[in-house]
Amino acid sequence: MPQPRILLVVTGDDFGYCPKRNQGIVDCFKAGGISSVSLLVNASAAKDAADLAKRHNIPIGLHANLSEGIPVCQSLRQDSTLVNERGFFHGKMGFRQALGRHQISMEQSSFFYVEVELELRDQIRLFRELTGHLPHHMDGHQHVHILQEVREVFAQVLSDHKIPYTRVPVEPGLHSCQCLPAHLKRFYAQVEKDALDSIPVFRRCGLRCVGMRISFGWSMTPLDHPQVKKLQLRVCVLCFTIFLSSYMIHSLNSYIDSFLGGITIYPFSALLILLVFCDIVNEWVFLPFTF
Template identity: 60%
Template sequence: MPQPKVKLVVTGDDFGYCERRNQGIVDCFKTGGISNVSLLVNAVSAEHAADLAKRNHIPIGLHANLSEGLPVSQDLKGSTLLNKDGFFHGKMGFREALQCGQLKMSEAELRAQVNRFCELVGHVPYHMDGHQHVHVLPGNKVREVFAQVLSDFGITYTRVPIEPGLKFCTFLPPHLRDFNAQVEKDALESIEVFHRYGIRWPDIYLGLSTMGKNMSVPNLKRALSFTLEASLDDTELMVHPGYPSQPHQGGCGEGPDDFSQSADRLHELNTLRDPFVLNYYRQQRIHLCAFKDF
C-alpha cells in the first residue's frame, strides 16, 4: 500500500455550539469529511458534544473562547474581558478593546476552560486554539498567556492561521480580505512566542479562503495544491460544518449568531462529504488524521 503523501487534519470548529451543529459535525466525521473537532466548552451544548465525541471516538481539542458569550470561570468579576452585562466583547469588540488598551488579559478563564474540557471529555485537549483566532492577538500579552497555559497543561499543538496564497484570493469580499490579512499579520508575529514555549503547529494551515459559500470542490483543490506541491507533511484545514442553528437554540449564552444560523453551515457539510472530495483525497494520497496522531 503506498505511503500517504500528506497528513491532513480537517478540524470541525465550534463543536458544542448547539445540538444541530453537533449532529452535523458528527455526521461529517462518520462519512470521512472531517477527522478532528474543536470544542467550545462555554457553549450551551458542550456536554452533548463531549458525549457524542466519546461515543463516536472523535479526536477532540479545545476551541478556547474569550470573545463570545459567558465565561466559564467564576472569578472574573470586574474583569476587562467582560462587558457591563458580563459577556465577552465579541469578535471585533475584543479586538477593539485590546487596541484601545481597555482589555487586560488573564490566565484564569483559559485555565478554567481547559479544566472544564477535562471534566467533560476525560483527558487534556489534544490541541488548543482560539475561537475567532484571538489566541494570536498581541497587546497585554494575549498570545503570551495562551502559550503559557498551553505549556503548563502539556498541550503541544495549536493553530497558526497563515494561509499560503491567501492574498491571491480576489473572490473574497474586501472586508473579509482585510480581516484575514490582519489575522495573518498577528499569526506571523505569534510564531516567536509559541516557539519559545515549545508549542507546535502543522506545517501548513488552510481555511480562511474556504469558509461558507467559498467552500467548493475547486477551491478545496486550489487550497490543497499548496500542500501537495510543498515538501511538507502536515496540514490543518479549518472548517465549520453543521446543520444550521435554529433561532433561540444554541450559542454561548446569548443565543446563536448569524454565522451559526446560516445555510453556509450545511453547504460546508455537504461539500466536505462530497464523494468527489473524498475520492480526491484517495487519488492524491492525502491521509486524514488528527492532532493526536502526530
C-alpha cells in the same frame, strides 16, 4: 529511502455550539470528512458534544473562547475587562477593538493578563471534566489566540499543561481575493500577519504549530443568500468547462493518435485536464468563496 509521511488533519470547530451543529459535525466525522473536533466548553451544548465525542471516538481538542458567550471562570463574570456590562465577552470584533482602544491591557504584569490566564486555565479544567482527559490540541475561537496581546499567555498556558499542538491560521491568498470587500481584506491580511508572528512565540514554548487553515463560508449560509447563488452559478460554469475541456482533450488526443500512427499520449492529455481543472477551481470556486 522511505518518503516522509504527510498527515492531513481536518478539524471541525465550534463543537458544542448547539445540538444541530454537534450532529452535523458528527455526521462529517462518520463520513470521513473531518478527522478531529475543537470543543467550545462555554457553549450551550458542550456536554452533549463531549458525550458524542466519547461515543464515536472522535479526537477532540479545546477551542479556547475569549470572544463569545460568558466566561467559564466565575470570578470574571462580573467586574472584568473581558466582559461587557451584561456579562458577555466583547465579541469577535469587539474584543479586538477593546484591545486597540487599550480597554484591555495585556502587559504581563497587569491584572488583565491574569484574567486571560485564569479563563484559559478554567476552560482547560472544564474540558477535562467533560472529556476525562486534556485536549489533544488547543486553538482559539475566532483566532483570538494569535493576537499580539494574547499569544504569549496562551502559549505559556499550553506549555504548562503539556498540550503539544496549536493552530496557525495561515490562509494563503485570502486577503487578495477579489470578491471580498476592502474591510475584510484588511482583516484577513492582519490575521495572516498575526499568525506568522505567533510561530516563534509558540515554538519558544515548545508547541508544534499546525498550518494551514482553509475555511468555507457557505457552511452556515442560507440557501437564498447572494453568495450561494453566485456559488451555484460558478459550479455550473465549472462543470460545463470541465465537460468542454474533456471533450477538447479527447479530440486532441484522437488527432495525435492519427498523426503519430496510433500512439496515444495519455499523460499529455491527463496533464492538460489537470491544469485546466486546477486553474478553474482555484480562480472560480475556491478562492472567491473562502472566508
